Amino acid sequence: MRTIFLRFTDRTEALALLGAAGLTAVPRTETETETGPVLPPLVMTAAGPVYPDPVFGTGIVALPTGALDADGLPILAPAEGCHVNLLAPDGWVVPEPLAVKQVSPDSPACVFA
Template identity: 85%
Template sequence: MKTIFLRFTDRAEALALLGAAGLTVAPRTETETETGPALPPLIMTAAGPVYPDLVFGTGIVALPTGALDGDGQPILAPADGCHVNLLAPDGWPLPGPIAGKVVTPDSPVCVFVG
């Protein structure tokens, strides 16, 4: 399995382009709708499961600004875009609609455990 890091303009674009790439949203139960992940597992037809992570449930990544608050803690500011990580099988061909959204973070702030 490999992690593919994606950055979209916003959540609407993320869902639209993931859908255009042939990924369909798996139905969620009522409990998952209330308490589960903001973006459910997506399954790509004939390619096996591809698991997305709408980073931090919002797609928003907060990065240090270099400034400190009154308590000496780093002040954070949101990075541009909606961030989605995909956990995909090795050799999975990246669909065209999302190919232009791949980014390579120097130090990813959110990764899959494993």
């Protein structure tokens, strides 16, 4: 198994392109968090199992701004885009709609255990 890191413009684009690549939502309701809805769980309908993980449940990655708050803790700001990691079988070919959204983070903020 290998992890494929994807970054989309926003949640709407993520769901549209994941759907275009053959990933469909399992019928479950979305969960609301303080930052918005969580992407529903997805499964691959054709080419074998692919496990998606919207990073931190929302697709939002928070990065340090370089500034500190009054307690000396780093102030975080959301990184650009909606981030989704896929755990895919070795040899699985990334579908074209997703291939253009693939990124290679130096230090991923969220990985599969």
